[in-house]
Amino acid sequence: MVTGSSTHKCSQSEPMGDRPQTIGIEELMRDLAEPGRRPSQVCMLGGGAPARISEVEAVWRRRMREILDDADAFERVVACYEPPRGPAEFLDAVAASVRQCFGWPVQRDHVVVTNGSQSAWFLIVQLLRESCGAKRTLRILLPRVPEYIGYADLAGSPTPFVGALADPVPTGSRRFRHQLAWDRLRVIEAFDAIAVSSPGNPTGGLLEAEELSRLTQWAIERKVPLILDHAYGPPFPSIVFRSTPPVPWSPHTVLCLSLSKLGLPGLRTGIVVTTPERAERLARWNAVAALAPGGLGPAIVTPLLRSGELERLCHDVLRPWYRERRDRALAFLDEYLPADAEWYVHEPDGAFFLWLWFPTLTVSSYELYQRLKAKGVVIVSGHYFFYGRGSPRAARHRFIRLSYAQPDDVLRRGIQVLGHELQSLLRKAPRFRSKSPVADCTKSQTHRGR
Ligand SMILES: Cc1ncc(COP(=O)(O)O)c(C=O)c1O
Numbered sequence: 001m002v003t004g005s006s007t008h009k010c011s012q013s014e015p016m017g018d019r020p021q022t023i024g025i026e027e028l029m030r031d032l033a034e035p036g037r038r039p040s041q042v043c044m045l046g047g048g049a050p051a052r053i054s055e056v057e058a059v060w061r062r063r064m065r066e067i068l069d070d071a072d073a074f075e076r077v078v079a080c081y082e083p084p085r086g087p088a089e090f091l092d093a094v095a096a097s098v099r100q101c102f103g104w105p106v107q108r109d110h111v112v113v114t115n116g117s118q119s120a121w122f123l124i125v126q127l128l129r130e131s132c133g134a135k136r137t138l139r140i141l142l143p144r145v146p147e148y149i150g151y152a153d154l155a156g157s158p159t160p161f162v163g164a165l166a167d168p169v170p171t172g173s174r175r176f177r178h179q180l181a182w183d184r185l186r187v188i189e190a191f192d193a194i195a196v197s198s199p200g201n202p203t204g205g206l207l208e209a210e211e212l213s214r215l216t217q218w219a220i221e222r223k224v225p226l227i228l229d230h231a232y233g234p235p236f237p238s239i240v241f242r243s244t245p246p247v248p249w250s251p252h253t254v255l256c257l258s259l260s261k262l263g264l265p266g267l268r269t270g271i272v273v274t275t276p277e278r279a280e281r282l283a284r285w286n287a288v289a290a291l292a293p294g295g296l297g298p299a300i301v302t303p304l305l306r307s308g309e310l311e312r313l314c315h316d317v318l319r320p321w322y323r324e325r326r327d328r329a330l331a332f333l334d335e336y337l338p339a340d341a342e343w344y345v346h347e348p349d350g351a352f353f354l355w356l357w358f359p360t361l362t363v364s365s366y367e368l369y370q371r372l373k374a375k376g377v378v379i380v381s382g383h384y385f386f387y388g389r390g391s392p393r394a395a396r397h398r399f400i401r402l403s404y405a406q407p408d409d410v411l412r413r414g415i416q417v418l419g420h421e422l423q424s425l426l427r428k429a430p431r432f433r434s435k436s437p438v439a440d441c442t443k444s445q446t447h448r449g450r
Pocket residue numbers: 048115116117118119148150197200201229231232257258259260265268269270
């Protein structure tokens with residue numbers, strides 16, 4: 001792999017396993033808030049903000065009117081604390097939705113509501129620390145690195161995360177997929193939980209059925225929680241463009257859901273579905289951290305869940321909307337990125353990101369981010385998604401993440417500027433070299449037990 005001439009702060013001399021000097025999630029959220037002030041000048045292809053879809057927003061507005069028009073509903077939402085695990089009717093509606101979607105035997109007492117899924121993760125880490133006790137250092141296995149930037153700094157330093165690079169495997173012209181590397185995973189000896197997002201953030205890739213069932217089996221054998229992050233997955237918002245594999249239930253399963261990617265990030269509503277015992281402990285931590293979750297998200301969504309309207313909205317509006325946007329983004333890449341250089345896109349199964357791999361990028365991805373930002377285009381540098389002890393350093397500076405939850409003209413302009421910038425930054429090379437770039441990506445990873 002070409003060594004970059006980067007001068008950025010998160011340089012390749014960064015010690016393995018240390019937290020990045022810049023906190024990725026903070027930089028990302030700052031970038032996300034900034035263009036709101038001058039939207040015409042910035043192409044915001046960074047961040048994880050959901051799209052503004054008028055048909056979806058009309059439903060939220062209608063629900064707000066219904067709440068306001070009710071004799072008491074609005075006052076109940078704003079003037080009362082909810083119970084620490086959230087309002088009972090919402091817990092029932094979520095449990096019913098999960099039963100229907102996955103066939104899991106879950107009821108109200110399996111569910112906890114939090115102030116956003118990010119907060120749920122924070123509480124889950126507290127729970128794991130509690131189980132781990134003072135004698136041992138917590139270790140959370142990320143079996144599919146690159147993984148969501150928002151976990152990286154959840155638990156302070158030293159990081160509890162142990163990252164295993166999922167091999168980038170070419171799947172077709174300009175396409176690849178990060179696949180779980182079982183040989184590498186098998187030798188990781190001790191850990192207290194397994195955590196994975198599916199569809200993945202940043203990759204947009206779904207776990208394959210076989211990967212999911214092996215991870216579940218593994219969690220059962222090791223008696224550790226398997227934390228599945230479905231912020232973009234089923235039962236809602238279900239932004240997935242191929243059939244989703246069955247998700248097996250076990251007493252080790254911890255499913256994290258969110259209302260954010262439906263288009264309600266401002267309401268900060270996250271949901272955890274797990275065993276009643278674990279749910280009870282999470283509710284206790286919820287009370288400690290926040291007293292209670294907010295009630296507006298549950299109030300808006302409960303009747304939509306009960307009537308099936310939410311499912312129809314996801315299936316008939318959200319999913320086709322994002323699928324169309326994804327296809328446009330892929331077409332813009334073909335139009336504007338250098339045809340005579342190597343670049344690959346992760347198979348975009350779901351969520352609303354394209355994860356791009358430039359094996360011959362001659363600067364770091366962070367430098368590319370800075371250059372693009374100076375030209376008014378915001379993306380996310382891929383290095384933030386490679387973290388945790390054991391995560392390989394060689395790979396991390398050759399990837400970027402683009403969000404396609406943007407209007408067409410913004411998407412086109414942003415990708416055009418990216419293509420222009422890459423003309424001088426990608427080595428010209430035959431499409432598929434005899435020596436696979438995959439080897440460069442994986443060679444630095446080693447794992448030792450605890
Ligand atoms: C994979 C993943 N998990 C969790 C979250 C946090 O979502 P929330 O807005 O519910 O805190 C995000 C947000 O971008 C995400 O992408």
